[in-house]
Amino acid sequence: MTDGLSGRLRNSTRARHQALETTGFATAMLAGTLPLDRYVGQLAAYRVVLEALEGELTRVTCPSVASVWSPDLVKLPLVERDLHHFANRGTAPEPGPAAAEFAQEIHRTAATEPRELLGILYVLEGSTLGAMFLYRYVTEAYRLTDGNGAAYYGSGDRTRWAAFTERLDRTLGEPAVQERVVAAAERAYRHVALISGELSVGLDSPAAV
Template sequence: MHSQAHDVGAPSLLEALRTGTALLHVALEKRLPFFSERLDADWYQRLLQAYYGFYAPMEAALYDCDLIPEGFDRVLRVKTPTLVNDLRALSLNDHAINALPRCANLPVLDTPAACLGALYVLEGATLGGQVLRREMAQRLGVNADNGGAFLDVYGAETGRRWKDFLDYLGRQPLDADDKQRAVTAACSTFSCFEQWLDGQEVLL
């Protein structure tokens, strides 16, 4: 009985993830070019192609590993199809999309806790969507119909889905070792993503 009790002084999974990834999160945000004066339509398209090159293998790895704890609606939250539709709207055909380079250096997703850490990063990335969509609409004339749907992938549901995800995280009975595995995977997801975008030469 006692072994199942939570350590009252231990941080929650969410607190551990927030604290553990804070520096990596800020570092990546500073290098994303969405608010750069130099961002043009060509750079934007290369950026979306690079996002696809990470999200397609990342989501495939996550959803194929069967380790995500029960209660996560992958059909509702998968983002690669929206990226594909945006790339089509930017005049890439399916052959060109399938030929895009894909990231091979992905985080290790070998435990349910590691999957939760990776999901935290992917879900958290949706939060600034409305600001990004407005900025790209203003600057490049990009909207949900012509290549910008991914930027605000959940639209009006963003806040609700983030709250639902946090509730889902809060229900996971993880011990201290599991929490550390989740944080390690989240940090690895940020690092792999930044290295990939850097290699694709789309960051500041």
């Protein structure tokens, strides 16, 4: 029995996912030495990306996308809540150019083949599962309490993820469409790596490429 789309996505992007774990940003976060402005900088970058992605997913009329996309996948309000928290504490870095480039990729994808947006969504929704593991490191490093400043990192949910991947597998079974969605996910990982690379400048480990 062959893998469904979610299995193909997992296998095809595994190496890119592992590479992200070796960036200076990731290793510093695990060591508890990531500067606060880098953590908030990632949130600022993801705000740009999520605003583009969730906006496009909400507007698209493609039946396949509508069958997979669900309001419970929305993360933009969580990132904005975190950014508001840190802005009130005087930390409000501007996102680097990689975030805008990713947003442009999302808008192009929506205009040409909306189903490919689901590959990008797979990457960003999947990142919240990793954030579940990192949540403790973030809250300890920046002394965050009651979820303040860590709403996005605390948003992972395995039940939601399982429902999302089940919808992906059920809705997108055509091999040619799956290939395009996998390719979109790989492009998304490349953009995430560029964001991580910007945030890793001056830290110990080399950025993923």
